[in-house]
Amino acid sequence: MSALADQKRLAAEALLSALPVPMEEAAWAHEVRAKARARLLDQGAPVRRDEYWKYTNPAKLSSPLALAEPSDEQPAAAEAFGGQPHARFVNGRLRQDLSAMPHVEGLAVSSFAEVVKQDISIAREVFGVLEHAGQEKVMRPLAILNTATATDGLVIQAHGAAGQVHMRSDLIGDGASVLRHLIRVEAGAELTLLESGSASNTVIEVDVAEGGIFHHIRVQSGARTPSASHIFARLHTESQFKTFTLSADGEITRNEVVLDLVGEEASGHIAGAVLAQDQSHVDNTVFVTHSAAHCESRQVFKSVLAGRAKSVFQGKIFVRDGAQKTDGYQISQSVLLNDGAEFLAKPELEIYADDVACSHGSTTGALDPTAMFYLRSRGVRKADAEAMLIAAFADEAIAEIADEDLADTMRAEVARWMSNRS
C-alpha cells in the first residue's frame, strides 16, 4: 500500500473512531452502516492531494471531531423564509419540543433516528443507496462518513400536491453534528424543502419519481464551524429538481450536489449565491450525470467576494453514451470587491453521446465601473450603488427560484448581508 493510501486510511479510521457506532437500529440499517464503514476505510479520508480537493483544503472539514452532546437548551430565535421552522435540530438531534411538523395531506414526515429502527421500505430504498451510486466517478468520503454515523434527520415522503417543510439545524457548544435526510417525492407529487442553520456534515438523498417536482432552498449564514453538505438526487422520467443555496460567509463550507437524470425529459437545476468576506471559504461542487435522453440540466452560480474570501466552483456535466438530446448549461461568475478576494472555477464536460448541447462559461471581475459612474452621476451614494449592482448580480442566481415569495426572502438576505458588511 502506498504512503498516501496509508495516510488516507489512517485519517478515515480517526474520523470513524471519533464518532459513535449507531446502536439499536434495525438489521437493514445496521448493514448499511457497516458497509459504509468498510467503504470509507477502503476509500480513505480526503486529503489535499486529491484532485477533487485541489482548491479546498479538506483538513478542517475532515478533522476527527466527537459528536456534540445532546442539548435541551433553547437555541437562538431562527426566522428564515418568513416563518418558523417545522423541524429543529440541535446538536444533531431532532428537538421534538421545538418542532411542529406540518400536517398536510399527502406529506409524511418522520425522524431519521426513528425510521432506522424500523423496517420502512422508502428508507431502505434510499438510505445509502443514492450516496453509494454517487461515488461512481468521484470519491465523496465525507458523504460515506455521514452514512456510517448520522444521528438524525428527516424522512419525508411526498405523495400529494405542494407540501412545504422547513428544517433548521443549530449547534450549541462544540462538536460534530451529522444529519441525514431521506426524501421520496412520489409520482406527480410536489415538495418544497427549506433548510436553514448549519451542521458539520449533512447529506440529503432525494428520489424524485416520474413527474414529481422537488424544490430545495437553503440558507447558510455565518456558520462558525466547518460545514460539509451533499445532496444526492435521482431524477426519474419527466421529474423536476431545483435547488438553490445562499451561502453567506461561514468559516469553511463545501456543498456538493450530485444529480443523476435517469429518466427521459427530466430536468435538474442547481443554483447558488455566495456572499463572502474576511477569510470565509465557500466551495460549490456539482456533478450532473445525464443517463437518459432528452434531459435538461442547468447550473447557475454567482459569488460576491470581499476581504480575503475565497469561492470555489467545480461543476461537471457528464453525459453517458445514449443520453442523446441532452441540454446541459453551466455558468459561474464572480464579482471581486477588492484585491485579496479569490474565485476559482473548474468547469468540466465529459460527453459520450454525439447529439447533445452542452455549454459552460465563467467570468470574474470587479463591479462594472461604467455602471457605478452612471448611478453615482445621478446622485446615488457609492455604497448604495455598489449594493444595487451586487443585488442585481446575485439576483441572476436567485431568479432560479421558482416561488417569487421565497425568492424575495433570499433578496432580503442579500440586502442584509450588504448592510452588515464590514
Add this chain to the structure above:
Amino acid sequence: MLKIENLSVKLEEEDKQILNGLTLEVPAGKVHAIMGPNGSGKSTLSYVLAGRDGYEVTDGTATLNDEDILDIDPEERAASGLFLAFQYPVEIPGVGNMTFLRTALNAQRKARGEDEISAPEFLKLVRAKAKGLNIDMDMLKRPVNVGFSGGEKKRNEILQMAVLEPSMCILDETDSGLDVDAMKLVADGVNALRSDDRGFLVITHYQRLLDHIKPDVVHILANGRIVQTGGPELALQVENDGYGDILKDVA
C-alpha cells in the same frame, strides 16, 4: 452658474493631454452650445465635470454656483445640481428603472437636507414627466436602459433630468443615434425644462440639434480649448462650411 477656468486635463492611463486651458461660463437661464470636431475634447469635458474616473485635472478650476466641483464625488456633484445626459446611457441589468430613479432622487434630497419623497408621490411625479416625453410606464418597469432603443435611452435621460430637476444640465451628444422625430421629442423635453434659474451646456457635433434647442451662445472647441465664441449663427457657419475654416483662422 457653471464657471470653468483654464481647465487642463489629461488621461490618467496614458500621458495624453485632452483639455488645454479651457475657459467657459454658463450663466443661469442660458443655453450654451459646444461644437467641435471629433477628438477635440467634448466628451472629456462632460465626463470631467460629472466626475468620471480616469482623468487627471492638471490645471484650472470648475465651479457650480461658486462651489468647487472637481474635488467632490460624482454623487455630491449631482446633489449640487449638476446633471450629465450621457452620450451612451448605460444598461444596468437587474436594477429597475424606478428603483434607481427613486434612490437617486431621495439621495439627492437627503444630501440637501430635504425630506425623502414617498412612493406614491414619486410615482405621480414620474407619471407626469413621462407623459410629456411619450414614455410609457411599462418601459420604466424594466431594468435601467436594458432593451431600450437608442431613442428610448435618450428620452430616459431627459426623463431623469426632468425628475431630478438639476440647475445645470450638460447634454453630451444627445442627438447621436436619433432620427428626426426622436430628436424633436427629446428637444421638446429639454425645452420644457428651460427656465431662468437653470443653465444648459449642449455638446454636439452637428448643428441640427441646435435647430430644436436654440442656443444663446455657441462655442467652438478644438484641441482642448475654446477657439471661437459667437451667437447661433456660428453653428450655421459650421453646418455650411465645416470646421476647416474656423480652425484655419485660429491656427
